Amino acid sequence: MEQTRHAPPMDPPTGPLMGQMMHQALTISSILQFAARHYAASEIVSRPVEPDLQRELHRYTYRDCERRARRLARALHDRGVAMGERVGTLAWNGYRHLELYYGVSGSGAVLHTINPRLHPEQIAYIVNHAQDQLLFFDLTFLPLVEAIAPHCATVRAFVLMSDRAHMPDGSAIPNLLCYEDLLAGATGDHDWPALDENAAASLCYTSGTTGNPKGVLYSHRSTVLHAYASALPNVLNVAAADTVLPVVPMFHVNAWGLPYSTLLSGAKLVFPGAALDGQSLYALFEAEGVTFSAGVPTVWLGLVNYVLENGLAFSTFRRTVIGGSACPPALMDTLIDRLGVQVIHGWGMTEMSPLGTTGGLLAKHRAQPREEQRAILRKQGHAIYGVDMKIVDDAGAELPWDGATSGHLLVKGPWIAARYFGDEGGDILQDGWFPTGDMATIDADGFMQVTDRSKDVIKSGGEWIGSIDLENIAMAHPAVLQAACIGVAHPKWDERPLLLVVRRPGMDVGRDELLGFFVGKVARFWMPDDVVFVEALPVGATGKVQKNRLRDAYREHRLPGT
Template identity: 40%
Template sequence: MAGFQLNLRSILWRTRYFPKSEIMSRQEEGLFRYTYRDFIERVHRFASALKDLGIKPGDRVSTFAWNNYRHLELYFAIPCYGAVLHTVNIRLSEDDIAYILNHAGSACVCVDPDLVPIIEAVAPKLTTVKSYIVLDDTVPETSLKPVMAYEDLIRGGDSSFVFEDLDEQSAAGMCYTSATTGRPKGVIYTHRGLYLHAMALGLVDSMGICELDTLLPVVPMFHVNSWGIPFAGIWMGSNLVLPGRRPHAEDILGLIESEKATFAAAAVTVGIDMLGVLRQKPYDISSLRALMLGGQATPKAVMKEYLERYGVPIFTAWGATESAPIATTVHIKRHQQGLTYDEKLDIRIRQGIPVPGIEIKVVGINKQTVPWDDQEIGEIYVRGPWVAQSYYNDERSKDSFEDGWWKSGDMATVDEEGVLHLVDRAKDLIKSGGEWISSVNLENELMAHPYVLEASVVAAPHEKWLERPVAFVVLRSEAPKELRPEDLKKEFATWLGRKFAKWWVPDDFIFVEEIPRTGAGKFNKRLLRERVAGGLN
């Protein structure tokens, strides 16, 4: 009906129909558990406190927190009041954090108590912040001023506070990219965009989030709205399990087992860590209908092990901060149901087709869309109701947006079904002797080797070929200790040579204890490239 506004207030309103649905939050003192009925009351109380603090509609209220129940309350209290939920990535450098808070024009910062020292360190550089709220019962000893305790505001808040109707095109949220190159870039999410994105996550052919689910979003709430799962889960009435401060693989697996989680979402690197634990110690994860892994391509070997050993299918998708983030998802179509097990896995390791509402094209070097032949590589362009039209107050917008399309910088091919296959980030493709080499394909095949836990491939400068691939490898604990590095390098070169042309095989394999991660949990290839910037001997 004309005039009805699609906003987060409408999502919150529906929670009244699920008063007994539960939210579980892993805290230092144990698992905190409460119902939607209590959650709704606290959301209203905090929203009224924002008004009493002088926060105005449109003001940026920043959060600096883990995945916990208080952060979830902020996800709704701030935007439903009319302010802008500005989630700040806690893993960024102090310099980038200060830049983000100033660039966004943050009026207030809500911070978890263990993260207060980071905000104290950047506070002298902040130019717009007027108050700080510590997400706890009390305020620790701190140099932050003025500062107050979240629970004091909750106790003094009005549980009958009435939310005003909101323009669906007004800003509801704000997030910055994870600064892999240059300064982080800000993206504004409108109420309409987040509403439609949450609706898309409830579709059977995307995540299928529903009331019967017990959701475990491991993906951080401090970056890209935890993939939109909190909004979709609350809307559908799902139970939510929030993993809290610094969750390790053992913590996540323990929560799946104890709370019978049905759907979990995490970075690929976390999924790999979980497999490493499962090989050493049994956990019951049979309640999972799916585990969604993202942030980078999921190796086929990882998918296969989860499905064969634990009966858990891996859901894959593709997106980014600019697309809020889900743009594509993978599912097996009707006419593909009769395919073999391996043939279905070959589909699942791809990045899928656009979710309803999203349009995608893959543009080649001639600026024409590539044919659906799974051969020609192009850059993925995206547009849709929850996809950004520009960056917030950033001149770099002109390089990333064109005629309503966001140019992702991700390179892909498209098969005859229209299914994307992510080849690489444009900056991560390796051009050796005039030919392209996909670091993603090499990584996936390396991680299929029984001795390899993790692998990341980058380009090293080369005098003759300009660039050559180099692989950084983390070995599994069960890799034979008697094998020398030279023997392992030959083994991995032979392994890759069975699938790829000889000139694709990395010139060197560098063994490391761990591969550095970005603030979003992806392999940090920039740091790896710096290690080999001088080339190879």
């Protein structure tokens, strides 16, 4: 009988045992390839920006988008755009902009989305700082591009994102090309190139409220990981059964990653173009069966007011993420209680790609009373996988997670900036952590709540007063549409709170009545010292109230009793 032969014993490994799995680079083009192959018929619906085309929505599929994005990548190659070179966009949310998202990054170049709401001088500065080689723009921005083109030193050609019929008869823009002609002239098929997943994929600039805007350069890897994480159930919960309408602009931190996570999930995608008023959005929500959306509070205030003033309701819209600035509790309550829309509070920033936290309830919260649940939902939420965070004091010592102690919020993770483009600002990290500039608390369950921006905290008599809390209380008054709170100089207390308020149309409230509304809701020393009623609050390019402008305007405001 033959003896069983045993293999000789193996020597134990002397180093780490390596996994034996396939390697596939995490690239942006892989998302579009997946979507076109496995969700080929999923729709992309866009409202055109051309005035004569807005009666008919543009429709095509993921498969169509992938074909055209490949032609765009080929066109960039034919135009001599090299890997790593930047390609700028000034465009609304639409199908051509989506093609640029994938065609530019997929070609190996870097997509640079530019906020058209910035001052023209800032836009020209950003274009030159990024060294954009081509600049694509929507027809809406033709006058803007005509104004800045002479100041854009690095741009070799400008591309109007339309067809030949909508090209201007004459323009001072040098080397003006037509988008559809560019795609039609692309020669041959184009395969997506193999790219290093750590290569740069897209570039966004901060809003530049102080000093010049700074660039944040995202990699393919960081973008794909962010898309994976943001689609998770505890985050945005994007699924193939959803119809997603990003109200947040594609020029604002890549629309919070939705152009990536939506295609990753196979959902129908709806783009509103330039029409972001309440009436236009409501019509599009209803016509296309939108189930999920995302945007800043100012947009939702306009949409909600339109719906309520006209006695309307949403038939399919059931979930929204609100970020950019804190969602006023009154707006959250209205969306949930009166309109049946789940509100997901989100927090992040350009340097974070942008998502860092999202709100939601844990299983143990289900049995809690409504107000206790709302208190959880009003927080900015729980960290999503890939983001770690901590709060520290002025000396950098870590503070407890007790839900009460406020400190400087620091974060780290694989989609958080380690430096700015061009090394602007030098070393931006603090012992390996990114300082967000926010003041926050974190409770024992890990829920974070922003109490203020570091620069917006009101320092009164050695104590901190959070302006966000005071704004939220003011906006809970039925006659208040918007509110902002700033600190103004006080001879004794250093600073005291001043409340700037926009009344709701047709409603009235006076100073004394509004200040009385705060009684019993905050400590006595937190009470605003004065109220100024204004027609409107200054809003910046990303939809946030510009408190720096308010501080400048009311620097000499004399408080009662001083």
